[in-house]
Amino acid sequence: MTSRRRATGPVTLKQVAAAAGVSVATASHALAGRGRMTDTTRARVQETADELGYVANSLARGLRTGRAQAIGIHHQSSAAALATPYFRDFLAGAIETAHRHDLDVVVLSSDASQPRATTPRVDGVVVVDPIGDDLRARELMEMPVPVVAGEHVPPQMSQCAVVAADHETAVRAVLDAAAAHGARRPLLAAPDAHSGWGILLRDIVARWCAEQGTTPVLVGTTFGDRSVARHRTLLEPVLAAHPDVDLVLGASSFVVRGAMEALRAAGRVPGSDVLVAACADETALAAEDPPVTAVELPAHALGVACVERLVALVEGDEDPVIAARTVRTVPAPVHLRASTAGDLLARRG
Amino acid sequence: MTSRRRATGPVTLKQVAAAAGVSVATASHALAGRGRMTDTTRARVQETADELGYVANSLARGLRTGRAQAIGIHHQSSAAALATPYFRDFLAGAIETAHRHDLDVVVLSSDASQPRATTPRVDGVVVVDPIGDDLRARELMEMPVPVVAGEHVPPQMSQCAVVAADHETAVRAVLDAAAAHGARRPLLAAPDAHSGWGILLRDIVARWCAEQGTTPVLVGTTFGDRSVARHRTLLEPVLAAHPDVDLVLGASSFVVRGAMEALRAAGRVPGSDVLVAACADETALAAEDPPVTAVELPAHALGVACVERLVALVEGDEDPVIAARTVRTVPAPVHLRASTAGDLLARRG
Numbered sequence: 001m002t003s004r005r006r007a008t009g010p011v012t013l014k015q016v017a018a019a020a021g022v023s024v025a026t027a028s029h030a031l032a033g034r035g036r037m038t039d040t041t042r043a044r045v046q047e048t049a050d051e052l053g054y055v056a057n058s059l060a061r062g063l064r065t066g067r068a069q070a071i072g073i074h075h076q077s078s079a080a081a082l083a084t085p086y087f088r089d090f091l092a093g094a095i096e097t098a099h100r101h102d103l104d105v106v107v108l109s110s111d112a113s114q115p116r117a118t119t120p121r122v123d124g125v126v127v128v129d130p131i132g133d134d135l136r137a138r139e140l141m142e143m144p145v146p147v148v149a150g151e152h153v154p155p156q157m158s159q160c161a162v163v164a165a166d167h168e169t170a171v172r173a174v175l176d177a178a179a180a181h182g183a184r185r186p187l188l189a190a191p192d193a194h195s196g197w198g199i200l201l202r203d204i205v206a207r208w209c210a211e212q213g214t215t216p217v218l219v220g221t222t223f224g225d226r227s228v229a230r231h232r233t234l235l236e237p238v239l240a241a242h243p244d245v246d247l248v249l250g251a252s253s254f255v256v257r258g259a260m261e262a263l264r265a266a267g268r269v270p271g272s273d274v275l276v277a278a279c280a281d282e283t284a285l286a287a288e289d290p291p292v293t294a295v296e297l298p299a300h301a302l303g304v305a306c307v308e309r310l311v312a313l314v315e316g317d318e319d320p321v322i323a324a325r326t327v328r329t330v331p332a333p334v335h336l337r338a339s340t341a342g343d344l345l346a347r348r349g
Numbered sequence: 350m351t352s353r354r355r356a357t358g359p360v361t362l363k364q365v366a367a368a369a370g371v372s373v374a375t376a377s378h379a380l381a382g383r384g385r386m387t388d389t390t391r392a393r394v395q396e397t398a399d400e401l402g403y404v405a406n407s408l409a410r411g412l413r414t415g416r417a418q419a420i421g422i423h424h425q426s427s428a429a430a431l432a433t434p435y436f437r438d439f440l441a442g443a444i445e446t447a448h449r450h451d452l453d454v455v456v457l458s459s460d461a462s463q464p465r466a467t468t469p470r471v472d473g474v475v476v477v478d479p480i481g482d483d484l485r486a487r488e489l490m491e492m493p494v495p496v497v498a499g500e501h502v503p504p505q506m507s508q509c510a511v512v513a514a515d516h517e518t519a520v521r522a523v524l525d526a527a528a529a530h531g532a533r534r535p536l537l538a539a540p541d542a543h544s545g546w547g548i549l550l551r552d553i554v555a556r557w558c559a560e561q562g563t564t565p566v567l568v569g570t571t572f573g574d575r576s577v578a579r580h581r582t583l584l585e586p587v588l589a590a591h592p593d594v595d596l597v598l599g600a601s602s603f604v605v606r607g608a609m610e611a612l613r614a615a616g617r618v619p620g621s622d623v624l625v626a627a628c629a630d631e632t633a634l635a636a637e638d639p640p641v642t643a644v645e646l647p648a649h650a651l652g653v654a655c656v657e658r659l660v661a662l663v664e665g666d667e668d669p670v671i672a673a674r675t676v677r678t679v680p681a682p683v684h685l686r687a688s689t690a691g692d693l694l695a696r697r698g
Contacts, residue, residue: 068470069458078444078448079444079445079448079449082445083441088437091440092437095427095428095431095456096431099427099428099460103458104421104456104457104458104469105455105456105458106419106454106456107448107453107455107456108453109418109451109453109454110448111448120419120453121470
C-alpha cells in the first residue's frame with residue numbers, strides 16, 4: 001500500500017470525481033473511454049485518477065481477493081460446437097454447477113486466427129475435448145490457474161486434471177457383445193494423435209484384441225470432421241485391403257455412416273455379415289437401418305463433474321500435483337442395437 | 350504513467366520475479382495467492398510487485414484498452430432456465446455471434462441470495478427476459494456499460510435498448526384467426542407488471558378488443574411459473590365468473606394446459622366451444638389434444654440480434670440515447686392449429 005492510498009482501502013471513484021470536479025457518472029464514463037464529454041474533461045479525470053492512484057473498483061477488489069469469481073470454458077470451436085447436443089448439454093451442466101457455486105462462466109472465444117492481447121480473468125479453466133494442435137487451448141493450459149480437461153489430454157499438451165467418460169468399460173462392452181456374435185477382427189476409425197480420446201480408443205481396442213489373440217486394423221481420422229463422404233473415401237481402400245474385418249467401430253456417427261456406405265459399396269451388409277458400432281451416440285444412429293449400437297457420452301454429467309473438480313482445485317480441496325496425474329471417469333451407457341446383433345458364427349457355419 | 354514504470358510499457362512479471370529472486374512461475378503463483386511456498390517468499394514477491402508498481406498483465410492491458418473483450422449474459426434464473434429450449438437456443442445464438450466478434454461470453458451467476466462484492470468485468474450486458482423484481486438485473490442495468498434487454502423492460506427498471514420478438518404482429522394474427530371462427534370475448538392470462546412482455550401482451554389484447562368493440566378478461570400470472578396445477582387453480586374462478594369467454598390466450602404452455610384443465614372441469618370443450626392459444630410455443634403444445642395454436646418465440650434469432658445490437662452500442666455505431674428508446678423486433682412465426690379452428694359461429698347458429 002503506497003502513501004497515496006487511504007489507510008482504509010483503495011481510492012474510490014467518488015474521490016476521483018470530487019477531485020476532478022465532475023459527477024461520478026462522468027468520471028466513470030471518462031475512465032471507461034465512453035460517454036459524451038470534451039477531450040479536456042476526459043483528460044482531467046484520467047490525470048486525477050492517475051495522481052490519486054485510482055484502480056477501477058472491480059479490478060481493485062479482484063486484486064485484493066485474488067479471485068475473479070468466474071471460470072472459463074474453452075472448446076476448440078465453441079461457436080460451431082453449439083450446434084451439437086454434446087456441447088450444449090456439457091455447457092448446461094457446467095453452467096448449472098458453476099452457478100450453484102456462485103461462479104460466472106466465461107465461454108471463451110476460440111477463434112485462433114484472432115490473437116488475443118489479454119488473458120481471460122478467471123479462477124480456472126475447463127478445456128472441453130483438448131486437441132493437440134489447438135494453440136489457444138495450449139496457451140490456456142499454461143496459465144497459472146487450475147485447469148481441468150474434459151476428456152483425455154494428448155501427450156503434446158500440458159498434463160492436467162482430467163474428467164472423462166468411462167470409455168474403457170463402455171467400448172469393452174461393445175467389443176464383448178460383438179465377439180459373442182462372432183466378431184474377431186475389428187477395425188477402429190478414431191481421431192488421430194492430436195486427440196487424447198482417439199489415442200485411448202486405439203489403446204482399448206488394441207489391448208482387447210491382444211487378450212483375444214487377434215489384432216485390430218487402426219485408422220486415424222480428424223477430430224470433429226462431420227463429413228460422411230470424407231470418411232467413406234478414407235475407409236474404402238482400407239476395407240478393400242482387409243476383407244477379413246468383421247466389426248467396424250467408428251468414433252463418431254459421421255465415421256460410422258461413412259463406413260456403412262463404404263461397406264455397402266463393397267457388397268457387404270452392415271449388421272448381417274459385418275457388425276458396426278459407434279463410440280459416441282447421436283440421435284441419427286438409432287434411426288439408421290439397421291439401428292447402430294453406440295456408447296452414449298454423458299455430456300451433461302461431464303459438464304457437472306468438470307466444474308466440480310475445477311472448484312475443488314481452486315478451493316485447494318484437491319492436491320494439484322496429484323490431480324494432474326489422475327483421471328476421474330463418468331459412466332457411459334451402452335446402447336446395444338441391431339447393428340451388432342447379426343450372427344456371424346451361424347454365417348460362418 | 351508514473352516514473353516507476355518503464356517508458357515502453359508497464360512492469361512485467363519477469364521483472365518482478367528477477368527483482369524478488371524467484372522464478373516467473375513462483376512470482377505468478379505468489380501474486381495469485383496460490384502454489385506452495387513460504388509466507389516469507391510470498392510476502393517478498395508481493396512487496397517487490399508493489400514497489401515496482403506491477404499490475405497483473407491482463408488487468409494492465411484491460412486498463413490500457415478500456416475493453417474486457419467480453420460481454421455478460423444475465424437471466425433471472427439462468428441455471429434453471431438452461432433446462433428450457435428457449436434459453437439454450439438464445440444462449441447458442443448469443444455465443445455464436447459474440448465469438449464471431451471475438452468476444453468472450455460471461456454467463457453471469459444469478460443467485461440473488463449471494464451478494465456479489467465485485468461487478469463483472471464486461472464491455473456490455475444482455476439481460477434476457479428482464480423482470481422488475483430481479484435486483485441483480487437492476488444492478489447490472491445501472492452499470493456504466495451498454496445494456497441490451499432481450500424482451501421489453503418493465504417500467505420499474507432502467508430503460509435501455511430492447512430487442513424483442515414481434516409479439517404484436519403474431520398475437521394479432523392469432524386473435525384475427527380466432528375472430529374469423531367467431532371468438533368475441535378473449536381472456537388473456539399473462540405475466541404481471543414485473544414483466545414487460547406481460548404488460549405488452551395485455552396492451553395488445555386490450556387494443557385489439559377496443560377495435561372490435563369488445564373488452565378482454567385480463568389475468569396476471571407469475572413470470573416463469575411452470576406449474577400447470579397453479580394456473581388451473583388461478584383460472585377456475587375467473588372462467589366461472591366469465592362464462593362468455595370464448596377464447597383463452599395463455600402466455601406459456603403451462604398457463605394453457607392449466608386453462609384447458611379448468612375448462613374441461615367446467616364441462617367445456619377446448620377447440621370446439623372455446624378456442625385456446627399460447628403466446629409462446631413449446632413442443633408439448635403441438636402434441637396436445639387438440640393441438641394448440643401458438644406463437645413461436647425465435648430464441649436463437651433473438652440471441653443473435655441482442656448481441657449484434659450490444660456490439661453496435663459498445664463500438665459506438667448506435668447512439669445510446671436513441672437506442673434506449675427504441676425496440677428492435679424479430680419476426681415470430683404463428684402456428685395455427687386445431688385449438689383455434691372450432692366453428693363458434695355455427696354453434697351459435
